[in-house]
Amino acid sequence: MTAPSPVVRPRRPGKLRYVALQLAVLAVIAVCLTSLDANWSRLLDAPAAAWTYGTLMVRGVLQNPFAEPHLDYWLTSFELMGQSIAMAWVGTVIAAILSFPLGFLAASNTAPRWIVLPVRQLLNAIRAIPDVILVIVVMVPVFGLGPMSGALALGVGSVGTLGKLASEAIEGIQPGPVEAVRASGARPVQVIRWGVIPQVLPEIVAFWLYRFEVNIRAGAILGVVGAGGIGAYIGRAFDSRDWDRIGIALLVIVVVTMLVDAISGLVRHRIIAGPVARAAQLERVVG
């Protein structure tokens, strides 16, 4: 009756593996959900509580900021947020200095294999230690409570990630400049200085700035275990359920973090893109 269609459709790719994977993931989630000893009924109270406390926080923010005690809340929040940012910056500088040589030692095109493997594992190991653990195990016992402990913990803790990112950037370079430098008789150090660093520096500096943004948030966390910054202040405000103070401190964190992120982001894009790319972009805009 009907003529067989000459067009043969390709067979659909098998779905079995995909479905099996989905089922496995769902099963894991289901097991976790049932094993979780969470008080689910409290979830129903959450919106009401969030509304109540939210209005309390907003009320605190809207109070006359030039009258005590709110003036003090604002000033202290800004001061401690500044301390958190200082911690994050110093930590990032320490991490940048430590991770820069490690990045070259962990890249297979700039270091021999017997160095690359242990250095990579070292970086992985550092990445697996949460910053908080560094603070309570080493920094607070040796340096005492305060922002210095936090900055060092952020510094050591960021070495793993920064070193890994740097080594990946180094492994992704173009071989041309390296060969040219080597052909003109450069020693290995000179090859790295003139063949490798100019290629990777913009990317690595962008990683540093990105890590600085991450460390601002991490720095706020470390205050909870006594490492200075705004974290400890917020912790005390929560302990006394002082919602005016909490609201003000949260607003300061959100605004300052977003501001620093925006500046850092602009600098990062400028470093990565470079003046040439920006000129090209401008040309496209102008016509």
Place this chain on the structure above:
Amino acid sequence: MTAPVAVRPPKPRPALGMWSLLAASVVITIVAGSAIDFDLLPLFSDTTRGWFIVSQFFAPDWSYLGRTVAPLLDTLAIAVVATAFGCVLALGAAMLASRITTRNGAIYRTSKAVLSVLRSLPDVVWGMLFVAFVGVGALAGMLALVAFNVGIIAKLTAETIDAVDPGPLEAADAAGANSVQRARVAVVPQILPNFASYSLYVFELNVRASVVLGFVGAGGIGTQIAVELARFNYDNLSAIIVVLFVVVFAIDQISGVLRRRLAS
């Protein structure tokens, strides 16, 4: 002597921007260093008490290991559930925060702003908020991680959506798809590998975050760490840290392998 004289190109002058950036970062470093009383002396001078405590961490009480299993499983369960809820919510949020899938400028800008507020608060602050909202326990930790995860996954996914191949989008439009259908058939298949990779990455973050969340009463292994620290039981604490390190390291490696496979 007729050979043309090779004219060397002039050496590019170091850009003014670079030098000012370098100077600015040196100044910022000095200001920041003095703001936190930067001082490395305790590393060498305070050899009596500080290093004694540190040395206690190198003598873990292995008999304590058994008691870390239950809270560790709790932590993993919290991390899994939070990642699951977080990535489902984040997929929707990412659709709203990309120009490709949301043509309405107001919705797009509002979603972006909400996401950057979500991201600007650290996980532990979310922990404190949810402990206040729903009380001490695993539920607060889970909700805190969900709020924290949505911000991260949605931002990364929205950027991936911005960069999708426009071909399938045009095909979906030409076939008369509405926004939801268009997102379902033209966007989701393109971003799924990246989205899965971000979810795994956030899962790694969540396992680490559970340590500090415990300090603010949000359940899991962190609570146990806070308790043992308050009692100065450094040998027990040390055992917990070793276990935690092994688990985090293993999860990072497995997740790293999976993410590399997703990327290729």
